Amino acid sequence: MSPRGVAIPDVRERLFDAAERVLAREGPVALTSRAITGEAGCAKGLLHAHFDGLDEFVAELVLNRFARTAQQAEELPGQAGRATVADNLATAALALLNSLDPTVIGLAVTRPAASLRIRQALEAGAPGFTAIQDAITAYLDAEQRLGRLTDGTDTAAVALALVGTAHHLLMTGWSGAPDPREQTQRLVALLVGAGPNNAAATQDVPEK
Known part of the structure; x- marks a missing residue:
């Protein structure tokens, strides 16, 4: 136990991690x-010193995990030309799926x-699915400029389909549901991988 009056670094993150462990081990009724x-x-x-009750805590936990994934997604455009488009998108989608336990x-x-x-x-602008969708669109636009996606690819629609599916899988990830990783990869x-016009999406850009 921390001594009374001694500050705990990253206390919010420590409480969030603890809550996820309790939920994984004992379920919602134990939280x-x-x-x-x-x-x-x-x-x-300590929890009530930082949050206005358990409802605010749960909301902040969800928002924190969304924000963390959105921050990771912001780095995605910098991956253009590296690995393959399919691999990069799958990595981004799986990060979203892993951001929160169902x-x-x-x-x-x-x-x-x-x-x-x-x-x-989220309506007030907190990072969430929209920020992740925008980052994926920016990444796909960069790949399109490199010629790894055809000019006719609707990058915004691809991003919407991917993030929307990840959202659905998060909301329906109960026990016995199909493996979301396999569904996401399919x-x-x-x-981006089907058809001859997008064959470059599965290839690396040669280094110069």
Whole structure:
């Protein structure tokens, strides 16, 4: 336990990580402020010192994970010309799928106050699916300029299809559902790897 009055670095992240461990091990019914702080090795009242109750905590956990994935996606345009388009898109989509355990999403959905906070934050501009979609579109535009996608490829539509599918898989990732990684890879192959005109999408750009 942390001594009273001693600051804990990255306390929010520590509490978020602890909550994910509690959810993975014991499920949503076990998620209480006491369980979270106990798992994190913090004083019992620490969660309420940083969040206005469990609903705000759950909402901030979801928003934090979305923001982290959006930040990763911002680096995607810099990968243009490297590896293959299919590999790069699959990596971005899998990062989104891995950003949150389906249990966390399910918990947020069943807590109306948390869902409302998330929606309001996203509408106000918090990084989320739209930011990730924009980053993927920018990446595909860069690949198009390099000739690894045909000029007629609707990059915005491809990004929307990929992010929309990832969103759907996140929301329906219950036990017994098909492996989302396999489904994502099949979708990526369909979007950018099918047909002779996009054959370059599966090839590296030669180094000069």
